[in-house]
Amino acid sequence: MRASILTIGNEILKGNTVNTNMAHIGHILTYAGHEVHRALIVSDNPEEIAWGIRASLEAGDLVVTTGGLGPTFDDMTVESISNALGLKTEVDQRELSFLKERYAGRGIELTEGRLKMVRLPAGSRALHNPVGAAPGVYLRHDNKTIIILPGVPAEMKAILDSILPEIKSGDRKYAQETFPLEGIMESSLAPLIEKIMKKWGGKVYIKSHPQRSEMNNPKLNVEVSAWDKNMKMAMESVATVVAEIKENYRNYIGK
Amino acid sequence: MRASILTIGNEILKGNTVNTNMAHIGHILTYAGHEVHRALIVSDNPEEIAWGIRASLEAGDLVVTTGGLGPTFDDMTVESISNALGLKTEVDQRELSFLKERYAGRGIELTEGRLKMVRLPAGSRALHNPVGAAPGVYLRHDNKTIIILPGVPAEMKAILDSILPEIKSGDRKYAQETFPLEGIMESSLAPLIEKIMKKWGGKVYIKSHPQRSEMNNPKLNVEVSAWDKNMKMAMESVATVVAEIKENYRNYIGK
Numbered sequence: 001m002r003a004s005i006l007t008i009g010n011e012i013l014k015g016n017t018v019n020t021n022m023a024h025i026g027h028i029l030t031y032a033g034h035e036v037h038r039a040l041i042v043s044d045n046p047e048e049i050a051w052g053i054r055a056s057l058e059a060g061d062l063v064v065t066t067g068g069l070g071p072t073f074d075d076m077t078v079e080s081i082s083n084a085l086g087l088k089t090e091v092d093q094r095e096l097s098f099l100k101e102r103y104a105g106r107g108i109e110l111t112e113g114r115l116k117m118v119r120l121p122a123g124s125r126a127l128h129n130p131v132g133a134a135p136g137v138y139l140r141h142d143n144k145t146i147i148i149l150p151g152v153p154a155e156m157k158a159i160l161d162s163i164l165p166e167i168k169s170g171d172r173k174y175a176q177e178t179f180p181l182e183g184i185m186e187s188s189l190a191p192l193i194e195k196i197m198k199k200w201g202g203k204v205y206i207k208s209h210p211q212r213s214e215m216n217n218p219k220l221n222v223e224v225s226a227w228d229k230n231m232k233m234a235m236e237s238v239a240t241v242v243a244e245i246k247e248n249y250r251n252y253i254g255k
Numbered sequence: 256m257r258a259s260i261l262t263i264g265n266e267i268l269k270g271n272t273v274n275t276n277m278a279h280i281g282h283i284l285t286y287a288g289h290e291v292h293r294a295l296i297v298s299d300n301p302e303e304i305a306w307g308i309r310a311s312l313e314a315g316d317l318v319v320t321t322g323g324l325g326p327t328f329d330d331m332t333v334e335s336i337s338n339a340l341g342l343k344t345e346v347d348q349r350e351l352s353f354l355k356e357r358y359a360g361r362g363i364e365l366t367e368g369r370l371k372m373v374r375l376p377a378g379s380r381a382l383h384n385p386v387g388a389a390p391g392v393y394l395r396h397d398n399k400t401i402i403i404l405p406g407v408p409a410e411m412k413a414i415l416d417s418i419l420p421e422i423k424s425g426d427r428k429y430a431q432e433t434f435p436l437e438g439i440m441e442s443s444l445a446p447l448i449e450k451i452m453k454k455w456g457g458k459v460y461i462k463s464h465p466q467r468s469e470m471n472n473p474k475l476n477v478e479v480s481a482w483d484k485n486m487k488m489a490m491e492s493v494a495t496v497v498a499e500i501k502e503n504y505r506n507y508i509g510k
Contacts, residue, residue, distance in 0.1 A: 005268075011462060013260075013291040015282030016433070016478065019274050022296075027270030036268040038303065039296040041277075044462075048293065048314075055310065059303075071442035072463060073449045103442075109510065113445045132465070133442070152465055178271070187326035187358075187388070190368045194328045207266060207299075208327060210387070210407055223271065255364065 001169055003034035004060035006052045007041040008067035008077050009151055021066045021156055025149075028160060033169025034062055035227070044074040050084035053146070061144050062167060064160070067151030069134040071113035077148060078120060078137060085141055087121040095126045095135045102133060127163055131155045138163060175234035176225040177242050181249060185218045186210045188252045196244055203228075204241050256424055258289035259315035261307045262296040263322035263332050264406055276321045276411055280404075283415060288424025289317055290482070299329040305339035308401070316399050317422065319415070322406030324389040326368035332403060333392060337376040340396055344374045347381045350390045357388060382418055386410045393418060430489035431480040432497050436504060440473045441465045443507045451499055458483075459496050 005025050011017040019041065026036050038059040042048040049068070056063040068077030082089050095118040104110055117134040120126055127136035129150065136159040137148035147163060149156045181189070186208050193206045204226045211219040224241045228234035260280050266272040274296065281291050293314040297303040304323070311318040323332030337344050350373040359365055372389040375381055382391035384405065391414040392403035402418060404411045436444070441463050448461045459481045466474040479496045483489035 010460075011464065011478065012278075013281050013294055014285045014431075014480075015278040015280070015291075016431075017464075018278045023267075023270035023273045025270070026268050030269045036270075037298055039268055041294040041296075043292055070465070072445045073452070074462060107509075108443075111442065111446070114442050176269075176271075187366065187369050188363075190327045191366070197328070205265075207329060209266065209272075210325070223266065225269075254362075 001034050001062055001172070002037045002060045003029045003062040003064065004037060004056035005029070005039040006056045006063060006065040007039070007151075008044060008049055008052070008065065009041070010043050010074075012041050012067075013043055021151065021153060024153070024157065025064050025066065025160065028164065029062070029064065030174050032164060032167060033172035033174065034167075036060075044068060044076065046076055046080040046083065049077060049080035053081045053084050057142070057144055057146075062147070063144065064147045064149065066149045066156050069117065069136070069148065069150040071111075071117055071133070073113075075116070079116075081146070081148065082121040085121070087123065087141075089119045090122050091115070092118050092120045092126045092135070095120075095128070098128070099133065127159045129155050129159055130162075131158050135159075136163075171229050172227055173229070173231040173234045174225065174227055175231060175238045176223060177238050178221055178223045179242060179246075180211075181208075181220045181222055181245075183218065184220065184249055184253045186220055188255050189220065189222075189249060191255075192245065192248055192252050196241060200237070200241065204237050206241065206245070256289050256317055256427070257292045257315045258284045258317040258319065259292060259311035260284070260294040261311045261318060261320040262294070262406075263299060263304055263307070263320065264296070265298050265329075267296050267322075268298055276406065276408060279408070279412060280319050280321065280415065283419065284317070284319065285429050287419060287422060288427035288429065289422075291315075299323060299331065301331055301335040301338065304332060304335035308336045308339050312397070312399055312401075317402070318399065319402045319404065321404045321411050324372065324391070324403070324405040326366070326372055326388070328368075330371070330389075333375060334371075336401070336403065340376070342376040342378065342396075345377050346370070347373050347375045347390070350375075350381045350383070353383070353390075354388065382414045384410050384414055385417075386413050390414075391418070393421075426484050427482055428484070428486040428489045429480065429482055430486060430493045431478060432493050433476055433478045434497060434501075435466075436463075436475045436477055436500075438473065439475065439504055439508045441475055443510050444475065444477075444504060446510075447500065447503055447507050451496060455492070455496065459492050461496065461500070
């Protein structure tokens with residue numbers, strides 16, 4: 001199944017915050033059997049969020065979003081996604097009771113900003129947040145799954161963990177191994193990679209990542225990965241290809 | 256001027272690599288006077304790259320891309336962008352001579368994979384890479400500017416630095432200050448932020464980032480930023496608002 005990730009937040013676009021959320025979600029989804037095909041970062045702006053959710057759904061059957069669920073004026077993810085998909089929002093009664101406990105129970109007013117956090121798309125399911133106030137959202141729409149998560153990393157991770165058993169793919173497994181190669185240029189290794197990938201007919205994917213400049217004592221990280229219907233088969237393909245590269249790369253040095 | 260950033264690479268989507276390139280480019284562009292409006296990450300796939308450049312151009316007058324310029328089979332950024340924009344590619348003679356020196360000068364064959372690195376969109380300008388082999392590209396298209404950079408961070412940074420004087424905005428400056436606030440919940444501070452932002456009529460932007468859970472000894476980072484026609488004015492606005500928040504936030508604790 002193809003997946004997309006949508007991050008909402010100006011602080012990411014300005015480079016104030018490195019998007020580690022995206023990397024975490026990408027890693028989790030990949031090992032849960034979903035090929036992440038596209039990732040988008042949009043600003044805190046209703047039109048951009050609407051564009052983002054449409055472009056994400058276009059590329060994936062599973063869309064995970066992060067950011068914009070809090071109590072401040074610029075937290076507008078749920079409302080913007082609901083509008084974009086033509087859904088009304090309604091207060092989740094169970095989450096409202098948690099919120100009442102959390103705030104009203106301590107004599108703190110349930111302001112409009114706080115109430116907004118439990119106003120969820122009609123037909124969705126709240127994903128309880130064990131760390132913070134704003135719940136996540138699980139939504140099925142047009143035969144696709146949308147999971148809306150907060151941007152605070154600890155909250156995002158906890159909710160994603162809680163929903164993981166439900167979104168794990170049963171019949172697609174991903175295996176990967178990365179190893180260093182020294183003394184060979186990326187451009188020298190390229191023909192070997194191409195040859196092996198052709199032989200495997202798309203079943204195995206090989207990517208080289210230069211760690212130093214080509215000409216000056218080159219160093220690469222080589223990543224070998226495979227998708228298969230079970231983990232054992234995927235791991236075997238990866239191990240075979242890693243061995244094949246290690247046995248043959250010396251013949252390509254200096255070429 | 257609005258800007259977009261396009262990152263190309265499966266390793267980002269899988270979460271193998273955290274997208275620090277995006278953060279670096281976002282930071283540099285913001286302080287060069289460009290509002291980064293959208294950032295996209297696409298897989299090493301010609302159709303996705305084509306989609307990515309179109310969606311980036313739709314949102315920005317300046318588009319910076321990173322990744323996919325190397326000598327391997329899955330480095331296809333320049334060709335895919337050229338195809339998407341209806342441009343032919345042609346060998347850059349000056350960069351070809353650098354390449355010849357680099358490889359042929361040491362008895363290394365100029366393979367198709369290596370040659371690909373100096374085949375640039377017709378009408379573009381090569382941005383020499385002082386660190387690695389693949390040059391960047393400066394391209395004007397439909398009154399917009401596209402800058403194509405490698406994905407290796409040191410190479411991306413060096414080329415971006417070299418072109419920065421040309422893309423700096425003369426009449427838009429950005430100033431920002433971030434400070435911590437302890438003992439106040441994000442949802443308690445929210446009405447103050449909203450009030451100040453309304454008073455400034457969109458001239459100043461305030462965003463709070465929770466560092467800990469709301470209920471448990473809360474801690475926020477508060478980011479205040481402003482765009483203005485000169486740096487002095489932008490900095491003054493930011494300093495005034497920072498002082499305003501610090502003076503008033505205590506009145507909002509526990510509300």
